[in-house]
Amino acid sequence: MSAAIVARRPALKNPEPLTRSARKDVTRANLLQAALNLMGEGRSFTSLGLREIAREAGVVPNAFYRHFRNTDELGLVLVEEAGITLRRLLREARKMDVAPRDMLRRSVRVYQEHVKLNRLQFLFISSERSGGSRILRLAIRNDVTHFTNEMAQDFRMRGLYARLPTASLQMVCGMIVMTMLAAATDILDLPPDQALLEAEMSENFVQQLRIILFGATRLNDAFAASA
Amino acid sequence: MSAAIVARRPALKNPEPLTRSARKDVTRANLLQAALNLMGEGRSFTSLGLREIAREAGVVPNAFYRHFRNTDELGLVLVEEAGITLRRLLREARKMDVAPRDMLRRSVRVYQEHVKLNRLQFLFISSERSGGSRILRLAIRNDVTHFTNEMAQDFRMRGLYARLPTASLQMVCGMIVMTMLAAATDILDLPPDQALLEAEMSENFVQQLRIILFGATRLNDAFAASA
DNA sequence: TTTTTTAGTGGACACTTGTACACCATTTGT
């Protein structure tokens, strides 16, 4: 510790001439991604520390505060982003033609692809949905409800189960979403490149949805008869 | 730090003349209960520390090691206990007469009571089912599968959905269990003494089960027709 | 130009955590 202060690195900050706030957004994104990456390695979000995330993002712990007040706040942003992803999925689904043969099976395949593509996000939401911090749990539940409602609205627009009162329709959609989330966790901890297991699993998934839709049809008929 | 060693409390150990291993079991139970209690106060099991649990149990941290190697091992015991609770529920359900009117609604009520009675256990399993440590997750999943299989066997014995192949029957039971677990989390974070909300929720629950059973019936018929 | 803002740094703090070792006191087996 003898001599002068060790030469301060010039902080090698400008590999490219980015505007300041643009670079801020970059490290912010790095922090978010760092949290997701850590979860991808088996850690649960709730157990992640501010320091840990900062380290993974290649940034000093204090820098964290320039972006989030605490880890929960970062989590909320992750929830929000996952919500956007979900809504994109719904938008894609809306583009599908109404009721061609094997539509169900096709939807399932699309969903599977979507989950595998956004693996970390789904890992995050299905792990924190009933696991960790109260605030996150509520936020996620909120998003899921939102998603459910939009799905119900889509059903209405397509004239599906037209006789069902809104409450019942929402309940049916709730079941579908529940099944989707359960399937997501199955997809997530499926060892990769196990085509056989995967096919088996998605066949199961299809059957489950079929059962729900059967039941919904019958419920719909019941309401039709009592009119 | 001047004078003599402070008088060692005689450790006030024998309020009652219990055998040694009996007393060991007591503190062991205290540790388990302590963990559950902490979860009851909003903490997630994964985030519990050995010291925290020991403190809550009124015991010095080191004493923990006399009972469990680490917190995960304690968690496994909790899973096991929850499994026993679940099987007790199933045994009660088996005693119910077959198919009297409103049997579904009655079962739901029994289940609700069961969840509220074993609140902390259910809180534990539904929170760790897809949240925290990998080992716990697997153990819980194992127990749930076991429960599902027993339910399927019960269905068989009662001759319900007799035409369904075993795989399909298990899938149906899987859906029922999934619905039960979802309902459990709803029951758990329902504010107490909200009879109206509770009634609404259980009505929803009944309807969901009804839908599944409708669907199962139709599936059963399909298999009957193709025979 | 000069001044102000601000994303990021570095060091320090009080605190908690898991674990190791030596120790005790009572129960247990002989």
Place this chain on the structure above:
DNA sequence: ACAAATGGTGTACAAGTGTCCACTAAAAAA
């Protein structure tokens, strides 16, 4: 009666945590 086993205690340590403060250098504003 004596020795062994054992449930529980106390102290200590290295490592990790969240947060505070002072600082810097580059970008933005004046």
